[in-house]
Amino acid sequence: MYSECGKAFIDFFAGAGALNYGHNNDYIKNRIVDYIKNDGLTHGLDMYTVAKREFMETFVENVLKPRKLDYKIQFSGPTGTNAVESALKLARKIKKRPEVFSFMGGFHGMSLGSLSATSNRQKREGAGVPLHNVTFMPFPFGFFESFDTLAYLEHVLSDSHSGIDKPAAIIVETIQAEGGVVVASASWLQGLREICDKHDILLICDEIQVGCGRTGTFFSFEQAGIVPDIVVMSKSISGFGIPMSLVLMKSELDIWEPGEHNGTFRGHQLAFVGAAAALEYREMIDLEGAVASKEQYVRSYLEEQVKPLHPGIKIRGAGLIWGIDLTEAVAPSAVEEIQQQCFRQGLIVETAGRADSVLKIMPPLNIEMELLEKGCLILRDAISSHMYAETVI
Amino acid sequence: MYSECGKAFIDFFAGAGALNYGHNNDYIKNRIVDYIKNDGLTHGLDMYTVAKREFMETFVENVLKPRKLDYKIQFSGPTGTNAVESALKLARKIKKRPEVFSFMGGFHGMSLGSLSATSNRQKREGAGVPLHNVTFMPFPFGFFESFDTLAYLEHVLSDSHSGIDKPAAIIVETIQAEGGVVVASASWLQGLREICDKHDILLICDEIQVGCGRTGTFFSFEQAGIVPDIVVMSKSISGFGIPMSLVLMKSELDIWEPGEHNGTFRGHQLAFVGAAAALEYREMIDLEGAVASKEQYVRSYLEEQVKPLHPGIKIRGAGLIWGIDLTEAVAPSAVEEIQQQCFRQGLIVETAGRADSVLKIMPPLNIEMELLEKGCLILRDAISSHMYAETVI
Amino acid sequence: MYSECGKAFIDFFAGAGALNYGHNNDYIKNRIVDYIKNDGLTHGLDMYTVAKREFMETFVENVLKPRKLDYKIQFSGPTGTNAVESALKLARKIKKRPEVFSFMGGFHGMSLGSLSATSNRQKREGAGVPLHNVTFMPFPFGFFESFDTLAYLEHVLSDSHSGIDKPAAIIVETIQAEGGVVVASASWLQGLREICDKHDILLICDEIQVGCGRTGTFFSFEQAGIVPDIVVMSKSISGFGIPMSLVLMKSELDIWEPGEHNGTFRGHQLAFVGAAAALEYREMIDLEGAVASKEQYVRSYLEEQVKPLHPGIKIRGAGLIWGIDLTEAVAPSAVEEIQQQCFRQGLIVETAGRADSVLKIMPPLNIEMELLEKGCLILRDAISSHMYAETVI
């Protein structure tokens, strides 16, 4: 996809999901360059500007209206963690309850409020203070696959002696990306929505890594037919790797007072320009259709070409985010070796999950089929050659 | 400085300090446009890239070496609050103490960790949870002007029955910008540094709003002759209103483990390109010299032309950040009216401080003298006309 | 057992477990009266006194030595919650970790530290602040009976992404008395001890309600063959309803510094006198043997005479603490009616558990068989007559 020092690489990482439309997408790039060259305002704080208005109009027309979603848009700062912080604040303010539920395996950011909702122990220890006001619930994965996690959630909320205080909100990723590409089923998400409704709890969907078309649809939660109360987005929303994030909230939830959550970089105009262009670009090339066919290819390839390499290999994913879980297939150190072999062969791929033992496939959504196929081949070869080595030893 | 819908405005706000080199500075702009057009990498996470290396080299050569500062650079995410969060984490991790001291009037950000160190009550109430692990100390201003705030600090640390636990760090702004352009004296900052040394406490200097040359020197703390242990920077560091922030730490303090504080947008390459260009631009036009002469002008103007308008008016500032404190000179509602009159006359000026009763003058550092003079005149007229009205009533 | 206004009552409550040796036990009473009449010191803070020394010697000789337990004794204040607070402090200080695990259904006291470990939601809401640093784990009861709670605990501790920080200690009741007389099995307690050992976590056993012979043996945990690291005792330890509590800790865990946990009433001499007398009294009448035969009687009676009254009735208990769980057998309001009918018939019995739907049988350990039988009969009749009523309606 891009080259450095002359060498060509296929990118199966896409800037941790910030480059869903590819590196330096020409359509978006031209719009940004034009804007800069025309001396468009670059920095606008939270004031209304032309670029902001155009983005908002495009977002409403192209994204919200077709999906019959009645969200208000908050620009909470340029990073995902800013958006998560803002969403948690809002939820606590609305419900007047300090507690929030998050899920084991979940990742929501590194500033103190978001970190409290992040499950990774190493990251939590970096806080230097005990992290409070978030309780972790089991996610339907691994140890909990044979366990009714929704019944557990319901029990904990209903039992007057659970010791767990009623939360303002439950924050969830439909696919735990950092957690190892762990996919929540549609029925599970629907059940979660019902529990929230029953107990007067807000459902916050963290779409930072899996939104913006990554799973096929623009929002990942669409596929489950649910509507979260609050949505946080970032990464690819600007379409060009420019920092930008959004909080979407149901209209009736907007109880912010002026200046209650502010910040300098909430009005980065280049991001608005890029974001509007990206939304146009999506429609222009029928990105959803393209992802659907590529998903089909990757799914088949992984099931038919990769999974059979070892009985311990597990394949999980949707759209163009896939995880090859090697936990039970290779030694812990081998995953990094596979990753490095891929790199030497010209493929960038990242790891995720406990002990970083899941290879995460996350190419730009508009990757050419030829490159996608070539990347898959490199990946398979790297795993395969390692399997042989494993067996020999 | 810039126009919208045809109307020309003089900007005394500079994007809350994010546009110290002016709107759409040509030198920086060209470098960014060239970079984009040459399809330079835009998004690099925390990997080493050409743009990053060039920024770091320039920063070391142009900023750190001439000042004999031995700081390591951490890219903690694009916003000031990300940098503050990172600095607080690091300090707590180093000293193994959860407590941090901040100052009354201080502003450090809106995510949970930074918000805990922010004194503004309205913003704090937005948290939805009690804010912990930060204790507020008196800042030498207003009620505390006749009070030995350093002696208080020393007492609280020394008294075994103060009830206040020893902090890992003290975070301070040399000038509390949001707090109403409240300037700490050099001797006070030196005393603070001594207290930190004596009690084994880290000194964190928040240069987000007053760094990058705003006070004349690159770092505002230089003028006091002190060296903080940790410095947080943002706003104008990218030189083009692009989100970017830095944490500088004394080399021996870098005890981060890999991945302990991460984030998607720590490697926004356009920001690196802009930031390197900005540092070159500074030197090229001798910005420090230019600010010195403009400071002289503004100081004289305010003292001689504005202060005499009313005995209650107070003037505070340094470099090109100045506050006209009208708290005791006009009715609370009048400040907003003055601000609006300025706007109608083509001048953008922001308010700050308790009850927003301080007019904050913060033009781009490279503002043309003619515009600076014209802006001052508009400002004076607006205050003046309001004074008359006041007197009549 | 005692009378008021002339009416005789059989007591199946025993002062919430504070009167295991009966009301106004003559043996203990005489010792206390003699002590007072001889002008023995009544108040001794934490100084060494004759009464304290005699209690400690008796406790070591009669309780610890025969059980080969090497505990140091701390007098942490007169109430159970003081002892729990002290135990939690000590555990956190030893392990340098703020977190503690407690169990759903558990009750450990009402001061802030203990309340954090108490699961009852209504009690928790009384705190007025969010309660921190305690995470609740499932207890093998009700919803969790078909669930491997130890495997859950092990998973949460082992999973690097559980979001749950490693605790300093796990605090447990062998029988959750307030929680509805919920009995943990010996194998479960052994598994818990193994998990604590494996993960370097202290095991705190809260014997406040079920210690002092209530379950047959002096300590309730003896029957599972485990040795907790820390034990908290109160209620019947003084033998006469006088406030007193103890913290027992393995010798090597005593890292208290002088005065680090103090209080005025840690040296109530009447309590020491009563406590020493109570320990003598226990041996003198072979209390353990007596409880064993009464347990046999109550168990049979409940299984054969009460349980058959309704298929929803559940019987749980050990020694002389038994719960008749009517949750699925009668309407919620009916339990209080049964309790009142008992009272009218001369039997005092308390309720416990979720919705107070468990009748808790907890007579003095030295109750005469005749009264025990009579009390059981009253209880059975009250439940029975209510059952009929239920059925008719």
Added chain:
Amino acid sequence: MYSECGKAFIDFFAGAGALNYGHNNDYIKNRIVDYIKNDGLTHGLDMYTVAKREFMETFVENVLKPRKLDYKIQFSGPTGTNAVESALKLARKIKKRPEVFSFMGGFHGMSLGSLSATSNRQKREGAGVPLHNVTFMPFPFGFFESFDTLAYLEHVLSDSHSGIDKPAAIIVETIQAEGGVVVASASWLQGLREICDKHDILLICDEIQVGCGRTGTFFSFEQAGIVPDIVVMSKSISGFGIPMSLVLMKSELDIWEPGEHNGTFRGHQLAFVGAAAALEYREMIDLEGAVASKEQYVRSYLEEQVKPLHPGIKIRGAGLIWGIDLTEAVAPSAVEEIQQQCFRQGLIVETAGRADSVLKIMPPLNIEMELLEKGCLILRDAISSHMYAETVI
């Protein structure tokens, strides 16, 4: 006052204030012995009993009515810290604010909620967790004597940027006993009451050590002519060194729900019997008059005989609680030596304050004049002989 191993001692400590009516007061003792011998109920939880009713009637008639105080009485558990915990809970519940203010030098107990309000650093470090929701304010003593602490308090509450959140309550000792017998003036307490009224904050008076007549009047706050919203009492309330504590609250503040703050030992009947007897005893011997004359004696003695020994000696106190502050008069180690010399001469005296450098005189209120004089003489000699030694060296 009492003897051990044959040796007679004069007691200037009075069980840390728990023995205001002397050791083994005959009047109280006989009532308790009679009660026990008549097989009065000893343990009553929170049920209404004869002994409880008699205490409450006596308390209302003898204490509240003559002072025109309309307080409801809560039995919150037997220790002072239980009462403080209960008062803090209630205040937070009423005002729906988590924050509480306490004072530097203040001591309120050792369980987690009370410890948060205790200023002693060594005790705080024993918590093992960061202590939250309490902010410490300067008390008018030492460093703060030349500082307007009430103006500081008012400023912190009024300043929208103080960073200190509005508290539910301010908890204060009229005399900081553990803090070194530091006396708040009547005008300061009146000012504090006014600030609480102005800002809708509850005033909690901690009378645990200085109530029950210790300062001359039954409540120490009476002398300042103020009425706290909530009062916590313990120590001498039972009159016989038996654990007992009370929370008094203005009637309209009783918003407790049933069982929201409970505990096993809230109904220790021997304490009620003793407490009622103690209140009768007080009146019978005109204790207030007796204390007034003894206060006169001690004050004169200390001012005329002790203070002149060294210019650094400071004398503080009221009623029969006095502190001889030797901080600036002798070496730190000397205070313990003085205390030990007193002990050898037959006088028990305790130390308090920072570095334990204040000798605290706190005899039983009914001490015989002869013993009081003799004790003062021993004390003076011990200090004096030490002064000489100091001078020689």
